[in-house]
Structure formats: structure tokens, C-alpha cells
Amino acid sequence: AQTVTQSQPEMSVQEAETVTLSCTYDTSESDYYLFWYKQPPSRQMILVIRQEAYKQQNATENRFSVNFQKAAKSFSLKISDSQLGDAAMYFCAYKRGQGNLIFGKGTKLSVKP
């Protein structure tokens, strides 16, 4: 069965600095999708970034980028120039084809002013 592991329950970053959130996953599939979702205090789940496994190029969305290492089954999220609004729970998720999302346990990110 596929599993997603986020080994950092909590992380903290200074405003304007860079932080990296870790995620590893376990799968025997070769074609799948990976996602990072953000859940702020409002509890609304927001898609931050996505990556198709067949693409070697790392996805980027403005200040957010990923380091996708397929062989190592690693999918870390880098947030550059951190802002106070980035404070939230971040969930890494895996999905294969038409299947449902499998979430990690989440990392709580705090941003210090």
C-alpha cells in the first residue's frame, strides 16, 4: 500500500527566509502525482503545487518549488521569502491515476516576524 511520510511535525522560519518541508512516499507504481496542500487556520485546504511523476523538471509556483527525487521517493517543498501568511499546516499527498489522495500527517509551519 502507498504511504506518505512527513517526518517534521513542526517547523519554524523567520520572515523572508527560506524553509524546506520534507516528504517521502512509498509506492511500486511508476506513474503518479504528488501534491502539497496548505491548510491555514481557516481549515480551507489550498493546493500549493503539484508534480507529475513522469516529469523530471521540478515544479515551481512563484515562491514555492519542489525537489522531486523519484528514485529516492522524496518530494520536498521549498518556500522562499517566507511570509506571515505562509503559516499553516502543510500536507504532502500522493495520487495514482483515478485513485484518491493519500495524505501525510502534516507539518505545522510557523513564520516568525
Next chain:
Amino acid sequence: GAVVSQHPSRVICKSGTSVKIECRSLDFQATTMFWYRQFPKQSLMLMATSNEGSKATYEQGVEKDKFLINHASLTLSTLTVTSAHPEDSSFYICSARDQQGALNIQYFGAGTRLSVL
């Protein structure tokens, strides 16, 4: 991005009553919708997968007679918590998959906080 509307955002009810939660995809058709439950400081736990026009598929340990799911149209799925009890108090989140999108992305509603007295 696509919008998923979930209603109500908060409900308080007496033990033994039933509560219905609606999930609508506002600007796309969703053949498949998902219902999650989230306990405090924990991740999302998938309860069931709802397919338009057919019976929902429930995850192991989720009582289908307790959590009734109806997905009667391509834009609406409902979750009814029947005879709610205090242990059903939780945060429930729906998600709809955009079938037309290139990556089959799931978009989430804002969630419903259920408190059973």
C-alpha cells in the same frame, strides 16, 4: 482555481438528530467527490468516495448506515450523519475532482464543524 462550496460551515445539534452537509462544485462537473473527516491536529481521513449516479464506496471502518452519501448530480454530493452522537463531533471536509482538468486535481470545500451535544 475551481471552487467547491460546502454548507453549512458550522452546525450544533442535539444527540440523536440527523445532520446533512452539502458539497457543490460551482464551476466544474465532478463525477467523483470525496468525504473526509479530520480530528484536531491530525491529517485528513478518507471516509468515502462518492460517484455520481452510483453507490458510494466506504473506507474500512466507516459505517455506511451512519454516514449516508448521495451524489445525485454532477455538481452536488451530500453527507448525512444519521442519529448523531457526541463521538461524531468532528470536522468534515468534502472534495471534488475536476475530471476535465489535465491533472485530475481535487479541490476542497471549506469544511463543516459538527458539534453534537
